[in-house]
Amino acid sequence: MGATENTILIAYDGSDDAKAAIAFVGTLMPGARAVVLTVWERLAMASARASAGMMMTIGDSPAExxxxxxxxxxxxxxxxxxxxxxxxxxxxxxxxxxxxxxSSIVDVAEDIGATLIVTGTRGQGGVKSLLLGSTSDRVLHHARRPVLVVPAPE
Known part of the structure; x- marks a missing residue:
């Protein structure tokens, strides 16, 4: 996409926290330009399948x-x-x-020249986030630009 002036990057996974983050940013900065990023982590998907007892395939099918x-x-x-x-x-x-x-969130923020990264506090990670550390925490500590972490809705 290339650098864009004054663009907000919003991490979105469909969770209530991500929806709350979008609503908050809309209230805080109406009319702002935003890129809504969804990330699929192949390794996490494979780990989830294995822990659920599902058969692993050596390579995912093109259809999948x-x-x-x-x-x-x-x-x-x-x-x-x-x-x-x-x-x-x-x-x-x-x-x-x-x-x-x-890391994808941080990389995309750099790629588009985001002036702000927005994320919810918890997403769909569940047990994975307990084991690996929360996504928002890692973005906060690794991004080289401002990060807004929006707490979970009441």
């Missing part, structure tokens, strides 16, 4: 990759639509093969 890609694009579009309803000038973006969610 396309299905996951389509679902992630739809999720990003849903986030951008919510951001638009919240008063932001939003566009969706996906990272479909991330090494880690937090």
């Amino acid at each position: 990759d396309e299905a996951v890609g389509q679902a992630m694009r739809e999720l990003a579009a849903q986030g951008a639509e919510l951001a638009g309803q919240a008063g932001l000038d939003a566009s969706p973006r996906c990272d479909l093969d991330a090494v880690a969610v937090w």
Whole structure:
């Protein structure tokens, strides 16, 4: 996408926390330009399958990759639509093969020249975030730009 002036990067995974973050930014900065980012972490998906006792395949099928890609694009579009309803000038973006969610967020923020990164406190990570540290915490500590972490809704 290249550098864009005064663009907010909003991490979006469909969770209530991510939706609350979008609503808050819309109230705080109405009319701001935003990129709503959805990230798919292939390794985490494989780990989740293994812990659920599902059979692992050596390589994911192209059909499965396309299905996951389509679902992630739809999720990003849903986030951008919510951001638009919240008063932001939003566009969706996906990272479909991330090494880690937090590093993708930081990398995309650098790529687009984001003036601010916005994330909720907790997402869909569940047990993974307890084991690996929360995404928002890692973004906060590794980003070289301002980060706004919006607490969970009451």
